[in-house]
Amino acid sequence: MIQLAQVQKRFGARLAVDALDLHVPRGAVFGLLGHNGAGKSTAIGMLLGQVWPTAGDVKVCGHDVLRDRAKALAKVGAIFEAPVFHDYLSGRTNLEILSSYTAPTSPARIREVVAWVGLTGREGSKVRTYSHGMRARLALAQALLPGPDLLILDEPTNGLDPEGIHEMRETIRRLHAELGLTILLSSHLLSEVEQLCSRIAVMNQGKKVFDGTLAEARRAQSWVRLRTSDLGAAVAELRAAKLVVAERDDGAIALAEGAATSEVVRRLVELGFPVHEIATEKPTLEDFYLSLMRQETPDAGRRTADA
């Protein structure tokens, strides 16, 4: 559904997106992670033909966005952070206006979508009277009106209260389950991505530093909690034996690729260190994400693995 190949975007001297490759298959719920300013919104802008790439190819629904934007976006709906409407017009009028830029939309279709997002009865009210949650639902309605195959959600829960966040999350699940939409979800909320997405890409300083499934992300770095009599000396020995690659202040160690906890225990016992406790920590996306962000960009680049 989405294919970016070696896409670059430069704003003056600043490189906002650098050599970005991205492939979002049909039917996926794909998470685009990164902190503010990582390049996610710029990448989404390029997908929608709002931001011109400096280099590279951008394809949506099989069509080149630069050459054939109308076809590329014919079946695409998008929601941006803090959805904005013409406040002085009603919700229904806003929907009529926005949908007319895609294709003629019947009043019945508008009623259907309004009902789907739960705004029935309020669609005739001016948008200035809507709560933030209602605006989010209206944003969803406008995105659904063209009957999209692909939904692009750029920080859709920004500014919502916990109830609104929960509601939006459930709605995204419903969209995927009931309508079978392909969803690209851009967010810096790890829990949101963790609960919704099957596959993620992580961006840092305009570069993609990881691309894979959540399971791969969790496997990418696992930590082991170790308690022994002299942790510093034990870790030094384990490092020398190439069984450990990193350690944390709280006594957790990162095993080298292919190393097992049983090997670590055997080695420590051979060296005379008593092992009081050794346990594998359940890896979280947050741990993984933070480890990516801590790394230097060149190291991070090595983590990138195409699907």
Add this chain to the structure above:
Amino acid sequence: MFLIQLKHELWKLFGKKRTFIGFGVFLLAQNVVVLMFRFSKASTGIRRALEGGGYPAADFITAETIATIVVIPIAYLLLPLYVALVGGDLVAKEAEDGTLRMILARPVSRLRLLSLKWLAGSLFALLLSVCLGVFGLAFASLWFPQGGLFATQIDGEGPRGGFSLFGASEGLWRYTLAHLLLATKAVSVMGLGFMFSCFNMKPAAATILALSVLFANGILMNIPWFADYKGWFITHHLNLWQWVFLQPAPTSRIIGSLCLLAGFNVTFFSIGAAAFQARDIKS
């Protein structure tokens, strides 16, 4: 589909209260001026000019004459302000509010969107000009009789201090034609504001820039030593609506200026469209 989208652009434009500021101020200003003419000695000067030339003043101190006198300062000052305000808002306000990003997530081309907005702005400018004429005549008719038209000739377009006189039917016809031509001024100034609005700037900046261009042109045009070059200034051609009140009306000059204004408008739109096409639309 284009007409539906145009209808929606008009909904957006006329849904905003500030779109109606111009209409409201015209109503107020025209009523004040007409009442001042009616209840003061302001018409003495007209009477003196007419009687000095041997014309019956009563035939020409009419609703048409007063409405024409009222429209001149409004057309010079207020009309450009309101159309520049709307033109400067058309793109820049949507970009500032963020609604432009919502629209451009749709498969509508930027050129089509700009065409729709320019057309909506032009319809507003046309409506404002027509309302200016209709309101002026309607209010003047409440206090003055219908009849002939007395119109002073603008500097440089006739004998200094000269005036034209028209009978009732010709006066009404010239008054109507002048307002239709005034719409070309309104559309052109709106187009100037629209052009700046297409650049990455605040709506107020677009409006101020458009008015600055107009004022700068007006200042240059009115420097006596530049009189030979007045044809180079857009403000000269924007005044074509007043030439209708010359006797005889300089038809070829009016047509020439209309063509030049059409050229100016195409240029404004093209520059705006090129700038807008090249822009990155970001939140």
